[in-house]
Amino acid sequence: MPFRKCNNVIEEVSAIIDGEAGAIACARFxxxxxxxxxxxxYFEQFKEVRAAAAHVGPEDLPTDFDHVMExxxxxxxxxxxx
Ligand SMILES: [Zn+2]
Structure with a gap:
């Protein structure tokens, strides 16, 4: 059964990317x-931001990231x- 709400995805996205989510959470996500x-x-952009975070600052976020968040x-x- 997938997550019903986008909010669940946002709550889990860090755990998924960090590999900390369980198999069931991954499947639902x-x-x-x-x-x-x-x-x-959101997930694609979040991954990009995470990948970039090691060497860039918040001002270097994708230009439409705020829009996606909205x-x-x-x-x-x-x-x-x-
Ligand atoms: Zn959603």
Whole structure:
């Protein structure tokens, strides 16, 4: 059963990238990505940011990263109304 909410993806994304998430959490995480373009983009950008974080500062984040974050956060707000 994939995660139902984008918020779950955001909570787990660090653990997934760090390899700390369990097999079930991974399956649920990627199950959600398969049905959610916004979280797929969020995950891709998060990985890029993590990969870059070792040698760049926050000012070097992808230019549309804030926009992606806004999309995801807006979606979470919608879900929490529901
Ligand atoms: Zn999502």
């Amino acid at each position: 990627f199950g959600h990505l398969a049905m959610c373009d916004q979280c797929t983009r 999309d995801v956060l807006a979606r979470i707000a919608e879900e929490s109304k529901g």
